[in-house]
Amino acid sequence: MPTEVPAEDYDIVVFENKFPSLQKESSETIVSSSQFFKHGKAQGICEVVLFTSDHDGIMSEKPLSRYIKLVKVWRDRYRELGTKDFIDYVFIFENKGEEVGVTLHHPHGQIYAYPFIPPIIEQELNSSKEYFKKEGECLFCKTLKEEKEDGRRIIISNDSFTALVPFSAAYTYEVHIYANKHLSSFNDFSEKEEIDLAAILKTILMKFDNLFGFVFPYIMSIHQQPTNGTGKEYSHFHIEFYPPYRTKDKLKYLAGSELGAGAFINNCLPEEKAQELRSTPPEEVIKFTG
Amino acid sequence: MQIHKKRIKKEDGRYLIYYTFTDETKEGEEGKDVRTEMESHPEAMDNSSHSSTEQDI
Numbered sequence: 001m002p003t004e005v006p007a008e009d010y011d012i013v014v015f016e017n018k019f020p021s022l023q024k025e026s027s028e029t030i031v032s033s034s035q036f037f038k039h040g041k042a043q044g045i046c047e048v049v050l051f052t053s054d055h056d057g058i059m060s061e062k063p064l065s066r067y068i069k070l071v072k073v074w075r076d077r078y079r080e081l082g083t084k085d086f087i088d089y090v091f092i093f094e095n096k097g098e099e100v101g102v103t104l105h106h107p108h109g110q111i112y113a114y115p116f117i118p119p120i121i122e123q124e125l126n127s128s129k130e131y132f133k134k135e136g137e138c139l140f141c142k143t144l145k146e147e148k149e150d151g152r153r154i155i156i157s158n159d160s161f162t163a164l165v166p167f168s169a170a171y172t173y174e175v176h177i178y179a180n181k182h183l184s185s186f187n188d189f190s191e192k193e194e195i196d197l198a199a200i201l202k203t204i205l206m207k208f209d210n211l212f213g214f215v216f217p218y219i220m221s222i223h224q225q226p227t228n229g230t231g232k233e234y235s236h237f238h239i240e241f242y243p244p245y246r247t248k249d250k251l252k253y254l255a256g257s258e259l260g261a262g263a264f265i266n267n268c269l270p271e272e273k274a275q276e277l278r279s280t281p282p283e284e285v286i287k288f289t290g
Numbered sequence: 291m292q293i294h295k296k297r298i299k300k301e302d303g304r305y306l307i308y309y310t311f312t313d314e315t316k317e318g319e320e321g322k323d324v325r326t327e328m329e330s331h332p333e334a335m336d337n338s339s340h341s342s343t344e345q346d347i
Binding site: 004005006007010011012013014015016018065068069072073076 | 291293302305306307308309310
């Protein structure tokens with residue numbers, strides 16, 4: 001069976017998904033739209049990002065330099081894919097662990113470049129846009145300010161980023177990483193912000209893996225400005241982690257209330273979970289010494 | 291740290307990009323040849339954005 005990556009060795013590799021949900025040269029739809037049921041072509045790009053050549057590698061054990069490289073690659077993919085005129089949103093994400101349906105253990109993530117703004121992000125941006133129009137400031141900047149004033153849900157922070165369990169956490173160990181200042185997207189990053197994001201990412205992954213003593217599964221998604229040119233003032237770079245474990249041996253299942261009614265049940269206090277993650281080593285953000 | 295990329299076209303027409311970096315710190319065992327190891331794990335991502343063991347990677 002041939003490998004996807006022909007080189008004998010590599011650092012970070014990106015390639016087009018062999019079985020993409022979206023395609024650059026999308027053919028016409030098989031089923032025609034009706035007046036009531038409308039659909040469009042599945043045009044877009046789906047990429048796979050291999051974080052390391054180490055097939056059995058554990059990312060939390062990798063050096064900070066690996067994370068810096070990954071952030072640089074993510075930035076490059078966001079910029080390059082975002083310049084294509086048929087792409088409105090570049091969505092970078094990672095599904096990690098069998099618990100979220102992954103069977104390939106090689107450290108990797110994915111990128112979907114959509115021809116539209118996906119619904120959850122569109123709803124988030126609409127809320128932020130509405131708040132911006134009403135209050136004249138970014139909703140996420142305001143949220144972070146309130147979180148810092150409260151302090152109980154903050155896990156760690158460095159000069160450029162803050163990790164916290166959100167006030168309205170849907171998952172027990174849900175973690176968000178916010179840019180401290182209003183960075184709309186990777187395009188606004190400085191080199192220091194690349195390093196600071198890498199450092200806080202590595203620290204959170206170490207905390208996750210140290211929490212229960214096994215590699216912690218999660219779904220990670222990066223939210224930032226659409227690449228269609230809209231939303232600079234009210235898009236705020238942040239990362240969201242959704243780990244499925246609610247205790248060491250119990251998973252959170254989406255059931256009647258969550259899927260049928262859209263109301264998430266969380267029987268834990270975000271403040272307590274933030275404290276738990278704060279006290280899980282490492283207690284300080286990993287420092288860059290390079 | 292400077293980023294460099296080399297794009298190739300695979301036999302089936304898909305692109306693949308090798309990213310390399312200069313002025314990097316040494317990363318111990320990460321530079322080893324894993325091609326054989328990867329070939330023993332014939333897996334790929336499916337179109338539901340999960341990983342699948344049905345195809346090669």
